[in-house]
Amino acid sequence: MIHRRSLLLRAMALGAAAxxxxxxxxxxxxxxxxxxxxxxxxxxxxxxxxxxxxxHTLAPTFRPDQITNPPRFNAFYPIDQxxxxxxxxxxxxxxxxxxxxxxxxxxxxxTLPQESQITRFVCVEGWRVxxxxxxxxxxxxxxxxxxxxxxxxxSFKCADGYYSSIDMASALHPQTILAxxxxxxxxxxxxxxxxxxxxxxxLGFKNPKSIMQLAVTNVYPGGYWEDQGYNWFxxx
Amino acid sequence: xxxxxxxxxPLRLTHWLNALAMVIMIxxxxxxxxxxxxxxxxxxxxxxxxxxAGIAWHLAGMWLLVFNGLIYVIWSLASGHYxxxxxIRPREVWGDFRSALSLHLKHETGVYNAxxxxxxxxxxxxxxxxVLSGLSIWKPVQLWFLxxxxxxxxxxxxxxFFAMTGICLFILIHLLLVALVPKVLPPMITGxxxx
Ligand code: HEM
Numbered sequence: 115m116i117h118r119r120s121l122l123l124r125a126m127a128l129g130a131a132a133x134x135x136x137x138x139x140x141x142x143x144x145x146x147x148x149x150x151x152x153x154x155x156x157x158x159x160x161x162x163x164x165x166x167x168x169x170h171t172l173a174p175t176f177r178p179d180q181i182t183n184p185p186r187f188n189a190f191y192p193i194d195q196x197x198x199x200x201x202x203x204x205x206x207x208x209x210x211x212x213x214x215x216x217x218x219x220x221x222x223x224x225t226l227p228q229e230s231q232i233t234r235f236v237c238v239e240g241w242r243v244x245x246x247x248x249x250x251x252x253x254x255x256x257x258x259x260x261x262x263x264x265x266x267x268x269s270f271k272c273a274d275g276y277y278s279s280i281d282m283a284s285a286l287h288p289q290t291i292l293a294x295x296x297x298x299x300x301x302x303x304x305x306x307x308x309x310x311x312x313x314x315x316x317l318g319f320k321n322p323k324s325i326m327q328l329a330v331t332n333v334y335p336g337g338y339w340e341d342q343g344y345n346w347f348x349x350x
Numbered sequence: 351x352x353x354x355x356x357x358x359x360p361l362r363l364t365h366w367l368n369a370l371a372m373v374i375m376i377x378x379x380x381x382x383x384x385x386x387x388x389x390x391x392x393x394x395x396x397x398x399x400x401x402x403a404g405i406a407w408h409l410a411g412m413w414l415l416v417f418n419g420l421i422y423v424i425w426s427l428a429s430g431h432y433x434x435x436x437x438i439r440p441r442e443v444w445g446d447f448r449s450a451l452s453l454h455l456k457h458e459t460g461v462y463n464a465x466x467x468x469x470x471x472x473x474x475x476x477x478x479x480x481v482l483s484g485l486s487i488w489k490p491v492q493l494w495f496l497x498x499x500x501x502x503x504x505x506x507x508x509x510x511f512f513a514m515t516g517i518c519l520f521i522l523i524h525l526l527l528v529a530l531v532p533k534v535l536p537p538m539i540t541g542x543x544x545x
Contacts, residue, residue: 152403155410166492173491174502236490239401240386240507315491343402345409350491 156345163347167283173314173350176232182243185296187304188318189274190338196304197273197324204308209329210269213260220294220308226250226258229291233314235321236350238339247312249293253286261330269335270311273324278337280313280320281347282330289314292325317348356460356542361431364422365538371418372517373397374411375480378404379514388511409488416481435474438467457531460544473520480513 145153187193205217230248256263263286269279284290293312294301301307306323313321319339329335340346357365374397381396381404398404426432442464449455450465457463462470486497486506500506528535536542 152406152410155413156406159409163489163492166489168492171492171494174494234503236503237386238405240382240388242503339402343406345405350489 152343156343159345160347163349164281164283167281167315167349169283169287171315173233173289176234176244178232178246180244181232181246181297183297185245185305186241186243188237189304189323190276191274193304198303199273199308199324199326201300201308206309206325207327208259209327210331211262211265212256212330215259223250223292223294223309226254228294229288230295231289231291231312231314233289233312235314235318237318238344238348246297247291247293248295248298249291249309249312251288252290252292252311252313253288255292256285256330263330265330266332267330267335269329269331270322270325271327271329272322273326276322276324276338277335278311278320278322278340279335279346280311280316284313284315284349287313287315315350317350319344320348354544356537356544358429358431359541360421360425360429362538362541364418364425367414367418368422371411371415372521374407375415376514376518378407378411380404382408383511388508412481412484419477419481434462435467435471438464438471443468457534459537459542469520469523473517473524476513476516476520479509480517483507483510483513486510 187196189196201220204220206219206223207217208215227250228248229251230246232244232246234242234244236242252268253263256268261268263282266282267279268282268285269277271277280290290311290313293306293310294308296302296305301310303324306321306325309325310323311321311325319337337344337346377395377397380393381398382401384392384396385401385404396404398407446455446464450463455463455465482496483500483506485493486500487503487510490497490503490506497503497506500509
């Protein structure tokens with residue numbers, strides 16, 4: 115997902131950064147002083163963003179002719195390595211503070227009311243695309259399965275080993291959906307089949323694809339990029 | 351505080367804190383830019399070695415930049431310092447600019463010439479634009495009213511970039527002028543004394 119700079123550029127960046135000590139934020143297991151400072155500021159920014167978050171403010175929506183087609187693929191691996199999930203046997207597993215943890219098949223998910231949206235997907239790298247996703251509003255789903263919505267986090271585990279988590283307020287936002295379709299047709303493998311999170315109030319990497327497991331918890335679950343230093347809340 | 355000091359301590363303090371904030375914001379901004387360049391070039395250096403660190407520095411540094419900036423503005427208004435920047439008269443700017451080019455512009459200690467006034471007011475404006483457009487691209491949904499002022503996320507990102515460019519141009523000229531008239535530097539550190 116993250117386009118690393120060439121070795122030369124990185125070496126030069128290292129030179130430029132040297133006077134500030136190790137401000138690379140690169141080894142989460144061995145944080146130096148700069149890392150600890152950045153981590154504390156990032157945690158503070160999480161709190162500020164949670165306070166700024168208004169559950170009624172909607173992300174902008176767009177006209178069908180503004181949709182970016184073909185869509186842009188992005189992951190931490192090339193497109194031909196995207197996981198292919200067998201849709202016939204697929205079941206969404208549920209965990210944590212949820213009353214009814216019976217897994218959900220795709221067919222069952224499609225029996226729930228579906229929501230469609232044309233929204234902008236903004237990547238942390240700076241590029242953006244507009245797409246049309248539809249699926250089950252996550253808040254609707256969480257209530258359906260008896261999730262404890264007073265918990266702090268909803269976490270996701272994906273078929274490719276990716277994982278991420280979001281705050282409960284954002285999970286209950288009306289535009290946050292468990293997307294099943296893109297442009298009116300079922301999602302395809304590289305773009306998150308069979309189920310992905312679509313959350314237009316957050317940056318792109320907070321939209322995990324090919325979700326296998328969903329859990330509700332009070333224990334901070336982190337995320338693939340978040341654990342490497344990206345800001346956890348990453349709200350828009 | 352002596353009345354005869356050239357640069358009062360609040361000005362010196364906020365000036366140097368702002369210099370630090372600018373190094374952080376420009377360095378990390380370049381790092382962010384390089385992850386998805388708006389134009390056909392990338393910057394040879396950046397702060398933090400990879401995008402995640404660049405963003406972390408950028409969103410940490412913004413607090414220093416904004417709080418320090420607010421303290422400066424409040425102090426400037428309360429102390430009347432801002433009056434040294436205004437009024438800016440085009441005729442004077444032109445006159446001072448021409449005498450500066452012919453190296454005849456006299457440096458009057460403690461007084462800003464018209465070109466200086468224009469440069470300082472200009473960079474303050476660019477700073478305000480950088481902050482407001484930065485907030486717009488950080489929170490295009492929650493701060494949608496701000497983002498809309500700029501004409502939306504896409505334009506705000508360009509405004510942000512050009513505000514940075516303006517600030518960098520100012521820094522270049524600023525450093526060049528200090529290099530040409532080096533005696534102005536010590537008072538910015540010690541405060542100096544008016545003759
Ligand atoms: C409150 C102050 C600021 C905030 C909230 C802010 C926020 C941001 C954000 C969120 C981005 C990332 C956009 C993206 O992912 O493409 C960004 C990029 C950037 N910022 Fe700032 N910023 C602020 C001040 C500044 C200042 C003062 C400078 C330089 C003088 C600066 C220079 C840059 C540059 C060069 C980029 C990369 C431009 C791009 O590729 O879009 N920023 N800023």
